Amino acid sequence: MSHSFTRFALRQCRFLGALLVLLVMACGPAAGADTLRIGSKRFTESYILGEILRQVAEPHGPVRYLPGLGNTAIVFQALQAGSIDLYPDYTGTLASEILRLPGTATLEQINAALAPMGLGAAIALGFDNTYAIAVSDAQPVSLRALGDLAGQPDLRIALSHEFLGRADGWPALKRAYGLPQRPSGIDHGLAYEALAHGQIDATDIYSTDAKISKYHLRVLEDNQRVFPRYEAVIVYRLDVPTRHAAAWQALRRLAGTIGTQDMIAMNAAAEVDGKTFSAVARNFLSGHPGVSADGVARSDQRDNLAGMLTNADTGRLTVRHLALVGGSVGAATLVGVPLGVVAARRRRFGQVLLALVGMLQTIPSLALLAMLIPALGRIGIWPALVALFLYALLPIVRNACTGLQEVPAGMRDAALALGMRPLQVLWYVELPLSLPVLLAGIKTAAIISVGTATIAAFVGAGGYGERIVTGLALNDATQLLGGAIPAALLALVVQGGFGLAEYLRDRKRARMAKFG
Template sequence: MKLAHRLLVVLAAWCLLMPSVLLAQSPQNEPLRVGSKRFTESYILAEIVAQTARQAGARTELRQGLGNTAIVHGALRSGQIDVYAEYTGTIAQEIVKDASKNTLTDLNRALASQGLAVGVPLGFNNGYALAMRRDVAQRLGITRLSDLAQHPELRYGLSNEFMGRADGWAGLAQRYDLKARPQGLDHGLAYEAIRQQHIDVMDIYTTDAKIDYLGLLVLQDDKDYFPHYDAVLLYRSDLPQRQPAAWAVLQSLQSRIDESAMIRMNAQAELQGMDFAQIAQRFLQSDTKADAAAPSSNEIAKSHSFGALLWRRLAADDLGRLVGQHLLLVLLSVGAAALIAIPAGILLFPHARLRALALGIAGVMQTIPSLALLAVLIAAMGVIGRAPALVALTAYSILPILSNTCAGLAEVSPGLRNAGLALGMTKPQLMRWVELPIAMPTITAGLRTACAIAIGTATIAAFIGAGGLGERIVTGLALNDSALMLAGALPAAGLALISELSFELWERTLRHRQLRRSA
C-alpha cells in the first residue's frame, strides 16, 4: 500500500505542475515545434528546419517520427507542432482531398479554413514510384508500369500508407489494370525483402538512397498516374506572426535542396549510419548544395561492421533521456492502474457478477492491438504524444492488477474472516489487518506482470511521439537499421529484467513477513 500512496503523490504533483508549465509557455518564449513523419527523408528535413531556426536564436522542439500523414496533419492542426516538411501531391490528395489543387496559391486557399498554410519550396521533387530488381525486370522485359499487367505472378510488397492513400495502390491498380494482391510491409523492411527476393515489386520514394545501391529499376509511369510531389513547408498560418525571426530565416531554405543533394543526405543516413542532426549540420554549413560525396564502398563496409555499430548505437548520448522517458511512462501508467484496479478489486470482490463483468471489460481492453488503441485515443483526445500513450498503457495494466487483487482476496479463508469479525473488527479493519496482508503477494504478482507488459508496450508509444526507448526502434525501422532497433530493444529488455528482480526481492520480503506473522 505504501507504493500506491507514493505513486498517488507523484501523480498529484504531476497534475499540479502541468498547468504552471503550460502557463509558462507564453507566445514570447514558446519553442518552434518541428514535426516529422516516420521515414528517413522526413527526419533529415525536420533537423534542417530546426537547425535553421536556431540560427535566428529560436528555441526549437523536435517531434520526430510521429507517423503517417493523418497523424502529423492532426498534430499540426491541434497546435502540437508548428511546421513540418510535406509534399504538394500529398497535400492535394490526402489533406485538401482535391487533386486539381496543384499550385501553392490553390493549396493555400484550400488550407485557410484549417488554419494552415504552405510555402518555402525546398527545391526538389520526391514522388512515389514502383521499382523492381533490375535483373528481374530485364529478364521479364519490364520497363513501364503498363508491363506489370502481363505478369500477375509478381509478388508486391507495398507500404501500408501507400496502400491506403488516395493516390496509392487502389487508383494505381485501376489505372493500369493490375490484379495483384499486395502484401503490406514497412517501407524500410521492404528494401531488405526485395534484396533477398522475398518480393518482386515495391513502392519507393524517388529520392531513396537504396535505389541505386540495391540495383533497382524505377518503372516508368507511362500513364502519368502519380502527381508531382514538390517538397514544401506546411505550417500553421499564424507562425510568421508568432515567430517572425524564425520564419524569416526559414525562407533561406527556398530552392536550397536539389534532388541530388537530398539523395546524398538520405544515403548518409541509410548507408553510412550518420546521425540525422549531423547530416543537417553538414548540409547547412556547406557553401554549396552538394557538400557530401556519395558513400564509398569502404565507408559502407565500415558502417556495416555490426558489432561496432551496435555498441555505438547503444552508447549514444540519448540513452539516459530515453530511459528516463520510458521509466516515466511505465511508472505513471502502472501507478495509475494500481490506484484504479486495487480499490476496484476490493469493492468488487464480494459481488461475483459485477466482478466478472469488470474483468471481462478489462480483458477486452487487453485484446485491442496497441497501435489501434493509440489511433483511437488520438482521435478521441485530439492530441498526440504522452497523454494518449499513458491512457493506453494504463488500460493495458488494469487487467493483471485487478484479476490478481480479486484472486488474492479469494485466498483468505472464511475461517480467518469469521475470527476477525468475532474479535470485533469492522470490515475496513479486517481488510486492513487480515485480508490485504494475505492477498499482498498475489497483488504484487499482478503489479509485476503489469510492469512487464508496460515496459514492452511503451516502446510502441514512440510511434505517436511519446518518447522512450521505442524512438530508437521506430527510427531503426525507418532506416532498416538492425543495430539501432537492437539499441532500443536491449535497454528495454534490461529494464524488464531489473523490474523482475526488484519484484522478486519484494515478494520474498512479503513472504518472510507472512512467515514471521504465522510463527
C-alpha cells in the first residue's frame, strides 16, 4: 500500500507540473511594454468601438485587444492598474459614475479630475448615447414621459444591474420623479426579448440601440433632463500619446467621424444582421478613407452552432479553459491537502478553518474578480486563477479533513507501535487510507471549476466564457450554446477521467490482494 501510494503521489506531482506548463503555454507571451492594450465593456456598442480602435491602431504597432471586460467599474480599474491603455467610454458615465461630478461637467472638468490618476479623456467620436427608459407600444398612450411612471406603481420594471446601482441611473430617476416601483435586475442583452414577450413592462436602454425600432418600443421623455449627455470618448493613460505616438495620431483622426445614425446602423448590423464585431468595424472604416484600418479579411457572418463548435477557435478556448481549471485545482490541491491535515489534527482550529474556507464560497464571483483586479494590479489570467483557486479550496480541504478523521485510531496506534514517526504514519498509513475521500473532493472541485471558469472572460482571461459573455451581450443563443456545450462536455470528460482513474486503482488493488 505504501509503495503504491508513493508512486501515485509522484504521478500526481508530475501531472500537476504538466498542468503548470500547459498554463504557461496557454497564457502565451505577455504583452510587451510597446504593445498598445485596448479594452471594452460588455455590451454590443462597446465591442464595436473597441474593434474600431483596434483596427485603426494595429497598422501602427503591436496591439492587444481585450473585449468584454465587464462593467464600468472593472474596466476602469483595469485602466488604473495599467492592465489596459485605453478604452471607449462616455462623458456622462465618467462624470456621474466614476468621478462623482455633476452630470453637466465639461470634458475639461472631467480631465482635471482624471489627471491625478494619470488618466485622461479625449477624441470625442461624434455621437451621444444617453440612457433612456423604454416601454412597449402596447402600453397606454398616456405613458409618454418618465414622470408618468409615478402614476403606475404596478408597472413591472426590470433594469440592467449596472443601471440599478449607478448614481446617474435608477437612484437619480427615483429621486427626481418620485417613482414608487421596485425594479428587478436583468441582463441588458435579455431585456428586449423580455419586453417584447410581455414578461416586463419597461427597461433601461441606450439611445443608439438598434432594437428600439425592431421591437417597436416607445422611449419615454426625460422632461427634467435627469440623464446627462453621454458623448463617446476615449479614456486613456496619459503616457499613451508618447509611448504609442503613431497609433495615437491615427486614433485622433476618428474624432467626429461616428454619428448617431452610424452607431445605430453598426449596432443593428451586429445584433439584427448577425455580422461579427470585426466585420462591422471594418465596413464602417472602409467608408472613411482618411482613417487607416487593418484590412484583414474575415467572415462577415457569425458561424452557425455546428461551425462554431468545430472551428479552430474552439481549440484555443479549450486549451485556455483547461489551463484555468488545471492551474487553479492543482494549486488548490497543493494548498488544500495540508490545510485538511491541519484541520483534522486540530479539531477546534479545523472548524474555524473550514468556516473561513466556506465563507469564500459566499462571495459573488464578479465581486471577487472586481476586488482582485486592484489587489493584483492586473486583469487577465491571474485574477481568474486566484478566484478559481479560492472557490476550489472548500471541497478539497473538507474532504481531506473528513478522510483523515475517518481513519481508524487503531491503524495509527499500530503504526506508531511499529516505530513509525508521526509524519511516516501520515504519509504511509493515513493518506493512503483516506485517498478515496480525498480524490472525491478533488473531483468535485475540478467539475465545479469547469463551470465556474466561464467567469474568467469577464476579466479578459479567455476560455469558453468568451462566447457566453458575447452571447449575453447580443442575446445570441448560438454564441451562448457555443460556450455552454463545450463547458458541459468538458465537465463530463473530467468526471469520466476521475471515474476511470478510480476504476483502474480499485482493479489494481483487487489484483494485488488476490495474488498477495
